[in-house]
C-alpha cells in the first residue's frame with residue numbers, strides 16, 4: 370500500500386499500444402510497425418496519434434480503437450480513484466498519528482505541571498517549620514545568641530527566603546500551565562508600585578555597583594492590573610537586568626505614555642548589560658530555559674522568571690516586546706491600559 374501510493378495513476382495503467390497487444394487485437398510486430406510510422410510522420414512534421422497511425426496502416430478499425438480508448442479511460446479513472454482513496458487513508462493515518470503524539474505531549478505537560486505543583490506544596494511545609502524555628506532562635510526565644518550564631522541565623526534566613534521565592538515561582542508556574550492563573554484587576558498606582566520594586570532591587574544593584582534609576586513621565590497614575598502579579602513582574606525584570614549587567618552599568622525602570630493617546634502606559638526596563646542575540650530572543654521566554662549554562666551558574670536562577678513574566682503580561686491582555694543587542698544591553702517593555710476610574 371505504501372509503495373503503490375507513491376506511484377502516479379497513469380503508471381498503473383498500460384499504455385494504449387501495450388493494452389491492444391495484451392488484448393490480442395494487435396501483434397507486437399504490428400505495434401512496432403505503427404510506432405515506426407508514428408516516428409516518421411513526426412519527423413516529417415505531421416505528428417500522428419498512435420491510434421491514427423494504426424488506422425492509416427490498416428492494422429485496426431475505428432470502432433475497435435474507440436473501444437480500446439474508452440477502456441483505457443475507464444482503467445485510468447479507476448486507478449485515479451484508487452490512488453485518491455489511498456491518499457485519503459494515508460492522510461487519515463498521519464492525522465491520527467499526529468493527534469496521538471499531541472495527546473501524549475499534553476499528557477506529559479500535565480504530568481510535569483502536576484508534579485511541580487505537588488512537590489512545591491510538599492516543600493512549603495518543612496520550609497515553614499524551618500522559618501518558624503529560625504524566627505524563634507533569632508528572637509532569642511531558645512536562649513541567648515552570640516555574634517557568630519546571630520550571623521549564622523541571618524544567613525539561614527536569607528537562604529530560606531531564596532527557597533521560598535523559588536517555591537512561589539514553581540507554584541505560580543504550575544498554576545499557569547494548568548490555565549489556572551487568575552488575575553484580580555483593579556486600578557494600580559504604577560508610580561508607587563515601580564518605586565517599591567526599585568527599592569527592593571536597590572540592594573542587589575548596589576552590591577553589583579550598578580546604578581539603578583526610576584523615570585516616571587509626569588501625569589502617570591493608575592493602570593488596570595493585578596497588583597501582586599505586576600509587582601512580581603517588575604521585580605523579575607529588574608532582577609534580570611541587574612543579573613545580566615556588568616558592574617558600572619545602568620538599569621532603568623521607566624513609565625511613559627504614548628505621545629498621542631493617554632490610554633496606554635508603557636512599562637520598560639532597560640539595561641546596559643550583556644544583551645541577547647536576535648535569534649535567541651524567543652528562547653528566553655521558554656520555561657527553565659537559560660541562554661548560557663556557564664553564565665547561569667555564575668548568575669544563578671532557574672530560568673522560570675521570564676516564562677512567568679510572559680504568562681502574567683499576556684493574562685493582562687498585553688504583549689512583551691524585547692529589543693536587545695549583544696554587548697550593548699536589553700530593553701524589555703509592555704503596555705498596560707490606563708484605569709478609567711481611580
Ligand SMILES: Nc1ncnc2c1ncn2[C@@H]1O[C@H](COP(=O)(O)OP(=O)(O)OP(=O)(O)O)[C@@H](O)[C@H]1O
Nearest residue numbers: 609610613644653659660670671672673674675699
Ligand atoms: N536583561 C537581560 N539581559 C541578558 N540576558 C537576559 C536578560 N534577561 C533574561 N536574559 C536571558 O534569558 C534567560 C531566561 O531568563 P529568566 O528570567 O527566565 O531566567 P533566569 O533569570 O536565568 O532565572 P530565574 O528568573 O528563574 O531566577 C536568562 O537565563 C538569560 O540568559
Ligand SMILES: [Mg+2]
Nearest residue numbers: 609670674675
Ligand atoms: Mg530571571
